[in-house]
Amino acid sequence: MPEPNHTPTPSDGSAFLEVRNVNKTFTHARNKSARMQALKDVSFTMKPGTFLSIVGPSGCGKSTLLRLIDGLQTADSGEILIGGRPVRGPGLDRGLVFQSPNLLPWRTAIGNVGFGLESLGIRGAEKTKRAKALLDTVGLADFADFYPSQLSGGMQQRVGLARALAIDPAMLLMDEPFAAVDAQTKLVLQEELERIWLLDEKSVVFITHDVDEAIFLSDVVLVMSKSPGEIIDTVTVDFPRPRNFDIRGSAEFAALVRRLLDALRHTRPAGAFE
Amino acid sequence: MSISTDTAGPLVESAPSPGRTWLKSLAGRRWFRRLVVWSFLAAVYQVVAYIVGPFYLPTLQAIIGGAIDLGRDGSLTTMASALVQMVIGFALSIVVGIPLGVAMGASRLVDYVLGFYVKGMFVTSLIAVLPLLIIVFGFGLAYRVSVVFLFAVFFIILNTAAGVRDVDPQLVAMGRAFGASRWRRAATITLPSALPFAIAGIRIGLANAFGGMILAELWIARDFGQIMLGLAYNRDLPKFLALLVIVTLLASFSAAGLKAFEKWLTPWSRSTRDR
Numbered sequence: 001m002p003e004p005n006h007t008p009t010p011s012d013g014s015a016f017l018e019v020r021n022v023n024k025t026f027t028h029a030r031n032k033s034a035r036m037q038a039l040k041d042v043s044f045t046m047k048p049g050t051f052l053s054i055v056g057p058s059g060c061g062k063s064t065l066l067r068l069i070d071g072l073q074t075a076d077s078g079e080i081l082i083g084g085r086p087v088r089g090p091g092l093d094r095g096l097v098f099q100s101p102n103l104l105p106w107r108t109a110i111g112n113v114g115f116g117l118e119s120l121g122i123r124g125a126e127k128t129k130r131a132k133a134l135l136d137t138v139g140l141a142d143f144a145d146f147y148p149s150q151l152s153g154g155m156q157q158r159v160g161l162a163r164a165l166a167i168d169p170a171m172l173l174m175d176e177p178f179a180a181v182d183a184q185t186k187l188v189l190q191e192e193l194e195r196i197w198l199l200d201e202k203s204v205v206f207i208t209h210d211v212d213e214a215i216f217l218s219d220v221v222l223v224m225s226k227s228p229g230e231i232i233d234t235v236t237v238d239f240p241r242p243r244n245f246d247i248r249g250s251a252e253f254a255a256l257v258r259r260l261l262d263a264l265r266h267t268r269p270a271g272a273f274e
Numbered sequence: 275m276s277i278s279t280d281t282a283g284p285l286v287e288s289a290p291s292p293g294r295t296w297l298k299s300l301a302g303r304r305w306f307r308r309l310v311v312w313s314f315l316a317a318v319y320q321v322v323a324y325i326v327g328p329f330y331l332p333t334l335q336a337i338i339g340g341a342i343d344l345g346r347d348g349s350l351t352t353m354a355s356a357l358v359q360m361v362i363g364f365a366l367s368i369v370v371g372i373p374l375g376v377a378m379g380a381s382r383l384v385d386y387v388l389g390f391y392v393k394g395m396f397v398t399s400l401i402a403v404l405p406l407l408i409i410v411f412g413f414g415l416a417y418r419v420s421v422v423f424l425f426a427v428f429f430i431i432l433n434t435a436a437g438v439r440d441v442d443p444q445l446v447a448m449g450r451a452f453g454a455s456r457w458r459r460a461a462t463i464t465l466p467s468a469l470p471f472a473i474a475g476i477r478i479g480l481a482n483a484f485g486g487m488i489l490a491e492l493w494i495a496r497d498f499g500q501i502m503l504g505l506a507y508n509r510d511l512p513k514f515l516a517l518l519v520i521v522t523l524l525a526s527f528s529a530a531g532l533k534a535f536e537k538w539l540t541p542w543s544r545s546t547r548d549r
Contacts, residue, residue: 119453
């Protein structure tokens with residue numbers, strides 16, 4: 001494990017994730033002349049072990065960026081490198097956590113956590129053991145045999161996190177994972193996520209539109225503008241870890257919130273299909 | 275996160291009136307409600323039967339007597355063999371319908387090639403095809419099996435295909451993100467997702483299989499069909515209605531059996547869990 005480094009550094013060769021001049025344009029399904037540029041010339045680098053958030057208004061292309069990093073979609077131009085190698089498609093070196101939990105309804109919590117393990121060829125007792133351990137990590141040890149429909153939204157999202165962690169990825173990609181849970185649960189989940197992250201400080205790319213959430217969790221926050229998505233600001237957050245609820249009331253926190261909101265406020269208004 | 279363990283009852287609770295609670299709890303039971311409704315309907319039927327007389331409607335005891343007669347004169351044995359033929363045709367429609375449905379739902383090409391015929395046959399009146407089937411297959415097992423098969427299979431094909439197409443693309447994306455191959459995605463995501471649809475198709479298919487079986491028998495007027503027609507022509511109403519009741523009960527019980535099977539097979543399904 002490399003030395004934890006909570007500050008971003010410009011591309012100096014040691015970057016773990018490199019996004020270089022990525023562009024992505026969507027074409028309307030029926031009207032081929034209607035196009036929407038989702039991402040415009042997006043570039044950033046990230047050192048290993050960094051918790052990086054991307055904040056931006058809805059529809060700014062931040063989720064698209066995450067899907068490009070995961071390899072579920074491909075960029076029109078530009079390059080995404082992980083550990084120096086270009087992303088060619090989804091891989092088990094990246095664990096994806098979705099906005100809606102996307103659990104298989106016909107599998108219990110433990111069955112869902114084991115899904116990625118099966119791709120690694122881990123089955124039987126070893127799979128059960130690892131899935132159980134991960135459910136324990138996310139605080140759901142007692143709910144292993146529950147179906148997703150029997151779990152609350154927050155619990156489902158924990159299962160989704162456990163599923164991503166189970167494959168022990170080098171990198172965790174999280175797409176607004178707490179956007180759909182209630183405010184109280186969200187605060188708890190944020191603190192839980194930091195606790196879990198501190199266990200082995202994986203590299204994380206965390207997408208959110210919640211400025212408080214981004215500051216609370218991250219080492220680095222990138223601000224994206226409204227469509228076409230461009231990175232318009234990079235903010236370093238250096239509160240000591242583990243962080244607790246109290247930092248949310250501090251003047252530094254308020255100043256960071258203010259700075260991010262200010263940056264977001266000046267992004268262009270929504271441009272739909274032109 | 276706080277795990278909700280709220281076991282306390284409602285804050286406001288009306289005091290139950292003593293002595294009436296057993297009646298209330300009884301009234302909440304499904305079997306009791308059914309018993310009340312059916313007893314009522316049976317009583318109404320009995321009264322009407324007495325009023326209009328046995329020429330139009332046999333009494334309940336006459337129908338029960340008719341059922342006993344059916345057992346004695348071997349009619350039920352003939353019906354059983356017709357049912358066996360139906361089961362063969364129905365089983366065949368499942369064995370053929372599910373894979374075809376999966377193929378049609380999963381592959382645009384297969385849908386393009388077969389969809390036209392399947393949908394065409396689906397909207398065609400199959401009764402119009404019966405004379406052709408008699409010409410082709412004669413009056414034997416093949417004819418009866420093919421009628422039941424045709425009556426059931428299209429529901430199974432189309433429902434299964436719809437189920438495969440209905441799979442949540444987000445779940446498929448999840449499968450891709452977590453390294454599942456195309457075949458593993460099909461086995462772990464698409465097929466379980468299509469299963470409730472397929473079972474619904476099988477249930478509709480079963481109801482139609484019963485209808486097809488009766489129709490096939492009536493058309494050729496042999497064996498079981500001969501018995502049914504004979505009872506009608508001779509106006510042997512007690513036996514005729516007894517036969518009707520037996521077929522209806524068999525269809526209902528097999529449908530309920532399928533429902534129980536579905537519940538067992540898809541314990542995650544919301545639609546079946548609470549019922």
